[in-house]
Amino acid sequence: MLNVKALYTAYEKGELKAIPVKLQGWVKTNRNNGTIGFIEFNDGSAFKGVQIVYEKNKIDNFAEVDKYRTGAALEVYGKVVLTPEMKQPFEVHADKVVLVGDVAEDYPLQKKRHTPEFLREIAHLRPRTNTHTALFRLRSELSYALHKYLYDHEFVYVHTPIITGNDAEGAGNVFNVVTDHKDPNFFFGKEASLTVSGQLHVESFALTFGKVYTFGPTFRAEESNTTRHAAEFWMLEPELAFTDLNGNMDSIEEIIKYSVAYVLEKCPDEIDFFTKFYDKTLKDRLEALVKSKVLRITYTKAVEILKEAQQKGVKFQFDNIFWGMDLASEHERYLCEVYTNGPVFVTDYPKDIKAFYMRLNDDGKTVAACDLLVPGVGELVGGSQREDRYDVLKAKMIEGGNLEDLEWYLDLRKYGGVPHSGYGIGFDRLLMYLTGVQNIRDVQPYARVFGSIKY
Amino acid sequence: MLNVKALYTAYEKGELKAIPVKLQGWVKTNRNNGTIGFIEFNDGSAFKGVQIVYEKNKIDNFAEVDKYRTGAALEVYGKVVLTPEMKQPFEVHADKVVLVGDVAEDYPLQKKRHTPEFLREIAHLRPRTNTHTALFRLRSELSYALHKYLYDHEFVYVHTPIITGNDAEGAGNVFNVVTDHKDPNFFFGKEASLTVSGQLHVESFALTFGKVYTFGPTFRAEESNTTRHAAEFWMLEPELAFTDLNGNMDSIEEIIKYSVAYVLEKCPDEIDFFTKFYDKTLKDRLEALVKSKVLRITYTKAVEILKEAQQKGVKFQFDNIFWGMDLASEHERYLCEVYTNGPVFVTDYPKDIKAFYMRLNDDGKTVAACDLLVPGVGELVGGSQREDRYDVLKAKMIEGGNLEDLEWYLDLRKYGGVPHSGYGIGFDRLLMYLTGVQNIRDVQPYARVFGSIKY
Numbered sequence: 064m065l066n067v068k069a070l071y072t073a074y075e076k077g078e079l080k081a082i083p084v085k086l087q088g089w090v091k092t093n094r095n096n097g098t099i100g101f102i103e104f105n106d107g108s109a110f111k112g113v114q115i116v117y118e119k120n121k122i123d124n125f126a127e128v129d130k131y132r133t134g135a136a137l138e139v140y141g142k143v144v145l146t147p148e149m150k151q152p153f154e155v156h157a158d159k160v161v162l163v164g165d166v167a168e169d170y171p172l173q174k175k176r177h178t179p180e181f182l183r184e185i186a187h188l189r190p191r192t193n194t195h196t197a198l199f200r201l202r203s204e205l206s207y208a209l210h211k212y213l214y215d216h217e218f219v220y221v222h223t224p225i226i227t228g229n230d231a232e233g234a235g236n237v238f239n240v241v242t243d244h245k246d247p248n249f250f251f252g253k254e255a256s257l258t259v260s261g262q263l264h265v266e267s268f269a270l271t272f273g274k275v276y277t278f279g280p281t282f283r284a285e286e287s288n289t290t291r292h293a294a295e296f297w298m299l300e301p302e303l304a305f306t307d308l309n310g311n312m313d314s315i316e317e318i319i320k321y322s323v324a325y326v327l328e329k330c331p332d333e334i335d336f337f338t339k340f341y342d343k344t345l346k347d348r349l350e351a352l353v354k355s356k357v358l359r360i361t362y363t364k365a366v367e368i369l370k371e372a373q374q375k376g377v378k379f380q381f382d383n384i385f386w387g388m389d390l391a392s393e394h395e396r397y398l399c400e401v402y403t404n405g406p407v408f409v410t411d412y413p414k415d416i417k418a419f420y421m422r423l424n425d426d427g428k429t430v431a432a433c434d435l436l437v438p439g440v441g442e443l444v445g446g447s448q449r450e451d452r453y454d455v456l457k458a459k460m461i462e463g464g465n466l467e468d469l470e471w472y473l474d475l476r477k478y479g480g481v482p483h484s485g486y487g488i489g490f491d492r493l494l495m496y497l498t499g500v501q502n503i504r505d506v507q508p509y510a511r512v513f514g515s516i517k518y
Numbered sequence: 519m520l521n522v523k524a525l526y527t528a529y530e531k532g533e534l535k536a537i538p539v540k541l542q543g544w545v546k547t548n549r550n551n552g553t554i555g556f557i558e559f560n561d562g563s564a565f566k567g568v569q570i571v572y573e574k575n576k577i578d579n580f581a582e583v584d585k586y587r588t589g590a591a592l593e594v595y596g597k598v599v600l601t602p603e604m605k606q607p608f609e610v611h612a613d614k615v616v617l618v619g620d621v622a623e624d625y626p627l628q629k630k631r632h633t634p635e636f637l638r639e640i641a642h643l644r645p646r647t648n649t650h651t652a653l654f655r656l657r658s659e660l661s662y663a664l665h666k667y668l669y670d671h672e673f674v675y676v677h678t679p680i681i682t683g684n685d686a687e688g689a690g691n692v693f694n695v696v697t698d699h700k701d702p703n704f705f706f707g708k709e710a711s712l713t714v715s716g717q718l719h720v721e722s723f724a725l726t727f728g729k730v731y732t733f734g735p736t737f738r739a740e741e742s743n744t745t746r747h748a749a750e751f752w753m754l755e756p757e758l759a760f761t762d763l764n765g766n767m768d769s770i771e772e773i774i775k776y777s778v779a780y781v782l783e784k785c786p787d788e789i790d791f792f793t794k795f796y797d798k799t800l801k802d803r804l805e806a807l808v809k810s811k812v813l814r815i816t817y818t819k820a821v822e823i824l825k826e827a828q829q830k831g832v833k834f835q836f837d838n839i840f841w842g843m844d845l846a847s848e849h850e851r852y853l854c855e856v857y858t859n860g861p862v863f864v865t866d867y868p869k870d871i872k873a874f875y876m877r878l879n880d881d882g883k884t885v886a887a888c889d890l891l892v893p894g895v896g897e898l899v900g901g902s903q904r905e906d907r908y909d910v911l912k913a914k915m916i917e918g919g920n921l922e923d924l925e926w927y928l929d930l931r932k933y934g935g936v937p938h939s940g941y942g943i944g945f946d947r948l949l950m951y952l953t954g955v956q957n958i959r960d961v962q963p964y965a966r967v968f969g970s971i972k973y
Contacts, residue, residue: 066672066728087728087760087936088728089934090934107674107726107727107728107729107759108672108727108728134933135934136725138760163760163936163937164906164931164934164935164936165934166932166933166934167932167933170933185926186926187722187926187927187929187930188722188929190723190725190726190727191726196727199676199723199726199727200674200727202675202677203674203675206677207669207675210662210665214662217521217523217563219562219658220657220658220661220662221657221658221963222657222661222735222752222963223963223964224750224962224963224964224966224973225680225712225735225737225750226693226712226737226749226750226966226971227973228971228972228973229973238681238695238696238705239695239696239697239698240693240694240695240712241693241694241696242693242694242739243694250693250739250741250968250969251966251968251969251971252970252971253971255971257680257681257695264973267641267642267643267645268645268654268963270645270646271544271562271646271651271654272562272563272645272654272655273521273561273562273563274562279734279735280677280680282680282681284697284705286705294681294705295679295680295681297677304542304562305593305618451619471640471641471642471972471973474642474643477622478589478621478622478625478643479544479589479619479621480591481591481619482618507677507679508677508678508679508719508723509678509679509719511679511681511706513705513706514705514706514707515706515707516681516682516683516707516708516710517683517926518682518683518684518926
């Protein structure tokens with residue numbers, strides 16, 4: 064059976080003919096003048112729909128079709144008609160229109176603009192809006208692009224566990240996993256929580272397969288209500304053996320450019336939509352990224368840049384800029400939105416503000432970390448070369464108090480360890496970057512945030 | 519840089535030449551006679567390794583290389599030498615061998631057979647064994663095959679939530695998600711649990727995109743220690759609009775055959791390995807499946823078959839066979855291992871033993887469900903046509919007591935609902951079926967089961 068996408072594909076190849084078709088989908092709008100009617104019709108196969116034309120003297124249920132409302136499900140039998148003189152390149156002239164599923168009159172999605180807040184309350188219906196149809200198709204295409212890139216580059220996909228007895232980053236703010244048993248540790252015999260990162264678990268696989276990745280949901284119980292944080296979010300975490308920090312940044316740059324180029328190619332209509340309605344600079348920005356060489360500056364240099372900016376009169380809310388500070392969101396955005404006006408890697412952060420597993424540099428003060436900052440979003444990717452020296456890592460783990468829990472992780476440096484690096488891409492943030500949509504609640508199928516869980 | 523896989527690929531094309539190579543990987547075995555040595559070497563890019571030949575009068579650190587043990591990480595510079603007269607088609611003659619990561623003497627993976635029980639205790643090292651290298655590469659290939667099939671067939675991938683406020687099947691045995699706050703419902707404002715299925719959440723997307731799927735971890739807090747159940751396991755759940763039970767079975771049959779054929783093509787060495795060491799019939803069984811037409815029998819017929827078998831003297835542990843009973847594992851296995859000796863669909867189960875969302879058949883007693891049973895595993899896929907009639911579903915939900923929680927799900931029948939169907943493939947069980955490995959603990963990177971969570 065043909066679908067709308069197949070018709071557009073045939074049209075673009077110059078192969079579309081006046082063929083009979085059967086289509087199954089939903090009414091976007093329906094209007095008529097008493098003798099001829101027009102249904103904007105979409106079956107979900109493409110962002111663009113197709114116009115169904117129905118005439119009183121050609122179908123035997125004109126009076127009923129007249130009443131089919133926005134949201135009704137139809138089966139349409141008809142014929143493709145090329146319309147080179149019209150805005151749309153072709154339409155379907157109906158021979159028969161069958162109502163498959165009616166829509167109640169209180170259907171919340173009427174033909175008008177709805178606020179994001181309203182749509183979040185009807186997360187089971189909002190995929191039907193243009194914004195969310197576009198968002199969730201991009202989400203799917205982006206997932207596939209990442210899987211495909213990694214597969215084609217011989218990375219092995221590892222399903223790291225969601226429930227964990229180890230807390231990777233020692234970050235606090237974790238969700239605990241319990242059963243109805245009165246002892247919360249009954250089921251697993253010890254405290255169990257939802258993973259904040261699959262990195263530690265995937266590292267052991269890098270030491271067999273060389274290149275691996277994990278891609279799945281991760282969790283933080285952050286009691287905050289920002290537009291960029293959710294309690295549940297997807298992370299892509301590749302890990303590369305025999306790779307240093309520079310090789311790591313090469314990999315990050317390549318996969319980001321590949322996936323952006325992939326989406327630009329596969330979803331031009333969706334990207335045009337977001338460029339028109341969400342961010343006028345979007346398409347240009349994405350096309351520029353694909354062609355650019357991402358600049359790499361050290362944290363030390365970044366602090367100098369921020370100080371110089373301050374001396375030139377730039378105002379920061381956190382105005383105490385000093386070496387050793389954590390970069391605030393406004394600092395990150397200054398670096399990529401003003402200083403480079405494009406994506407930039409910041410490398411070699413002070414060891415005290417980064418995780419225990421990052422490799423200590425020869426200066427004894429910084430670690431081989433890299434964050435990719437992008438305009439509009441800030442930190443999109445965080446990565447590092449991992450500490451591969453047994454003694455150095457062990458000392459850090461004793462200091463951090465996680466040696467007992469993670470002795471297996473230290474083992475990886477004892478048994479054929481190698482220099483290795485990896486990174487984490489916040490998948491939802493990448494999707495925000497790709498669309499210009501500003502709230503993480505809108506790019507997730509059913510967002511999980513503090514204070515709310517309707518679905 | 520070349521890797522071992524690239525060498526085999528070039529060899530199979532007849533293009534491998536005596537080129538210089540640099541390889542990075544690990545020692546499987548190392549032996550020498552004082553003047554010439556042989557390292558079985560693997561870099562994880564292929565199941566097969568390559569033999570590194572090192573000679574006393576060609577490298578300057580023969581005495582050190584002599585000591586490199588199983589598990590040590592090396593960088594090898596050398597030259598490819600074709601060896602048509604030998605068992606292996608080529609080897610690498612070393613010019614230089616560099617130790618990248620030494621291995622401690624207490625390395626648990628010595629060259630001998632280890633029990634699965636022992637290997638589960640060292641889940642961070644077992645990917646290095648032949649069995650687990652093969653298993654986890656197959657796991658990755660199988661994941662990709664499923665994603666690729668669905669993408670090529672225009673399914674949209676939806677990340678349904680892991681933390682949920684709805685309990686899809688009303689199954690009990692769920693894990694609860696809490697924080698350290700004294701009120702367990704503090705974070706989300708109501709009880710939250712780990713999902714047992716993404717089906718209900720993905721259905722709403724099918725009513726926009728037509729064909730969708732979710733693929734991710736699901737959870738059951740089952741306090742049992744069987745070889746086929748884990749607390750955390752991956753499920754693939756496609757959902758198809760405008761599709762009835764027969765179309766659903768067509769889809770199941772096609773995707774299973776596609777993914778089995780894909781793995782047979784991409785991983786011949788791994789399949790040979792499992793056929794040799796785990797299940798002598800494996801390769802034949804898989805090749806037969808790809809070519810077969812899967813039989814479809816009703817539950818009512820299945821019960822007749824089991825009764826007849828009993829009359830002919832077959833002994834079942836659960837010997838009270840009657841219409842209305844749930845099929846036990848032994849019954850399922852009789853049907854697919856003895857009666858059909860191959861995969862079989864059982865359809866149209868009694869409504870009382872199936873979930874509320876399955877479509878009631880016209881007989882008023884059975885529902886449009888289908889289970890795919892396969893030899894060696896039992897139930898591999900479960901699916902159904904969904905109840906799309908508002909009034910029928912509403913009555914069932916009132917009866918089941920989940921109307922209040924799932925009113926949004928009922929909405930999908932009110933606003934442009936259509937006949938739709940879907941299924942769930944237990945990914946870990948599919949991998950067991952593909953390898954002949956009998957314990958789910960061995961096919962998961964870090965298994966999550968009752969009573970244990972070391973990692």
